[in-house]
Amino acid sequence: MISVEHLTKQYGPFTAVDNVSFTAAAGRVTGFLGPNGAGKSTTMRIMVGLTRPSTGQVTIAGRDYRELVNPGLEVGVLLDASAQHAGRTGREILAIAAQTMGLPKSRVAETLARVGLTETEAERRVRNYSLGMRQRLGIATALIGDPQVLILDEPANGLDPAGIRWMRDLLRGFADQGGTVLLSSHLLHEIEVIADDLVVIGQGRIVAQGSKAELLAAAGTLVRTADPAQQDHLARALHEASVVTNPIDGGLRADADPELVGETAHRAGVVLRELRAADGAGLEEMFLELTAETAREGAAA
Amino acid sequence: MTTQIHEATPVPAVASTTTPQAPAARRVVRPIPMTRLVGVELRKMFDTRAGFWMMASVGIVSVLATAAVIIWAPDEAITQNTFSTAIGMPLSVVLPIIAILSVTGEYSQRTGLTTYTLVPWRGRVMAAKVASTLLVGVVAMVVALGVGALGNVVGSAITGLDATWDISLAQFGNIVLANVLGMLMGFMLGVLFRSSAGAIVGYFVYSLVLPVAFGTLAAFQEWFRDLQPWVDVNFAVTRLFDQTMTTEYWQQLGVSTLVWLWIPLAIGLRAVLRAEVK
Missing domain, CATH: 3.30.70 (Alpha-Beta Plaits)
Structure with a gap:
């Protein structure tokens, strides 16, 4: 479960995130929806300790992200699929993540298969990857530690319709097994088919939230x-x-x-x-x- | 028999309803040991083409420099010291760049997004980077020493003279220290700029522009001449290579590195710990 409490982030006079509170419940897929620049990515970066909030806090399963002793095993994070070293192969990027978490090497091949990247694709350097392949690799990095919580920023970006369907099934399965999923998007229909709950944000403020059925x-x-x-x-x-x-x-x-x-x-x-x-x-x-x-x-x- | 089959069928059904709960159960999660982080950082230094050739260049440079000494140096100059100087010069350029890239890669390639998410204690990541960088530096120098020694043996065999071994352990220690300081300078520029291009430009200003500026100033200004060893960090570090260090030399090394290395390093590390990672 992810709990965001009165989160505010100011950059000088500009308020990027304005008193945001919401909960992403276990067993459900929570869609974080808003136009570009609404504060989704800032909120997600704060969640995983990359950005310091001005006020407020985020807890994941009751703890601050920095209190997790090996975060990769508890929270799977994909913030930007393009933020991968262009000169490394897909397999190498995944192997580094596995090594950091202390996972056996066999998990790399398993996870590659799970996200639908072939052996030959895995041997290619990321600079030759399409955005869709980078997304799959990023999702693989998030999944490899077998976490209970997923935080994904625009994961459907660049995926083809079959890819979006695959991701929907993957996240559905993850939530059905008791996992917590928070994913953001600026496209309503993308998130509508995946999410159980919606949090709509505009200019740093939450403008609507509730279950999809309610909304x-x-x-x-x-x-x-x-x-x-x-x-x-x-x-x-x-x-x-x-x-x-x-x-x-x-x-x-x-x-x-x-x-x-x-x-x-x-x-x-x-x-x-x-x-x-x-x-x-x-x-x-x-x-x-x-x-x-x-x-x-x-x-x- | 049929009843047994019927009794057997619910089993997978039970299994499939219990497995979904499995990931929800809290596992025993062990902390990430420092040795693992150092291992990861070492791996990241070698696993790209740029990184691999950077590392390979250490070996290639040693061999080329050794060959050059054997071919061009006059017979009486075929000593271990000549080899070590010939190898040491290019090495002292390559090693700090390795240190720079180990830090700036996280920012220029934006891999920091993943690195700092998997290891949200940036101080530990930085410590692992320093450790792996210094490990590479020390190994590189031992390799260089070996190649130089081999060159000395081969060179002496060609000239027919007895091999001259004129590097003491203390001297080698000083050379290692000089290169370690050079790498820390690179590291400092990396954390300060957090951009490969910026830090490498900064490094060339540090190692090429500043020494010339200080040297010129010392040549024309009487008052600066005595001051130079205290403020010119390159001047102070270079003496580790070729002179017997006196107490005053060590003090000058301490003072100049405080200003040009330790303080900016502290500022840069503070910035790395606090800055937003995008």
Whole structure:
């Protein structure tokens, strides 16, 4: 379990992380979501002792990271897949990690196989690796110590769709075995398919957190009318029923459950073409909305 | 028989439900011993092409320098001292660069992200780096001594004169100390700059520009002449190679290294311990 308590990191007048608190629970995959520069990486670097917080603390299974006597065996960390020595082979990088942790050499080949890097790929120098291969190697470094906690910064970056699916299954399996997974991303749909819990951060502040199911429920209902001209009519009807709506993808997103929206449409005599929980679409909109005031694109929107 | 099979089937099912809990159970985690860290740092010095050739250059330079002495030195100059000087000069350039790269590689190649995550006590990582660097330095000098001795034997055999062994143990000790100080200088520049390019430029300023500047100053300014051994660290260190050290020489070595080595080393180490690793 990872517990972040009132974490703040200031660089001069700039506050990169602003009073952030959340928990990544054991047995669950926690997605750490936010636009670029929101403070995800800073928070993760603080977790593993690479950056000192201004105030607040992070504990992993109740202890400070620096109190762990051999951290690689307890916490698997991938902060940047590109931060590997370009002149070393993949196998060598993994062998160094194994040696540092005091693991037998056999673990290197096992772990390479586990992340899907072939023997020939492992003999190549990292400068010849694609980003996807570097990610796999980075994940291998995180996994080799067989830790109970994983902290992964943008691990899906550069992976192809098959790679993302592989990683999803890997992290799912890890969490199902009682492990704690915290992974960050700036892409909602990437994290949506993997995470159980979501922590959304914008400009250093947490703007939403909860289980994915909760946040999806909060995302409301998506409704499309058969005749686009009737959409305004439905919006007005919903407004009279005190339901907040906003247009989305040639339809409406309503802050209500589908039953209420259907009933309202029926009473207003509007024929519907589609009526369902907004799910991803709603969550994405929520994500953009929550981060709009903080995101770079906010000014334009 | 069939019932037995049925009884047997639940077993894997039980196994598959218990294994998932296994990683959650806390294992006995042993601390990382210092010897292992030194071993890891030694490995990192050799396991890239650049690192390998850097190390190989120590042996190659020794052999080339020895060959050069045998070919070009006049017969009476074929002594152990000549060989050791010929090998020592290029070696004293290569060794500090090895020391620099052992530190700056973590920053220039950003491997520090992994290193300091696996070993979050940076002081221990630095200690392991110093230990492995000095180990390499001492081994390199013993190799150089061996190659030089071999050259002396071969050279003497060619000239037909008796081999001259004119390096005492104390003298060899001084040469080792001079090179160790050189490597620590490299190490100091590494922790201070934390960038390969910056530290190597700094090293050439230290070893090429400063001595010339101090030498020129001493040549033209009367008042500086007596002061030079106290402030010019290269001047003070170089005397380890070729002179019998007096008490005053040792004091001058102490004072000049305090200013040019120990204090900046302390500042650099403090920065390494505190700086954010990105």
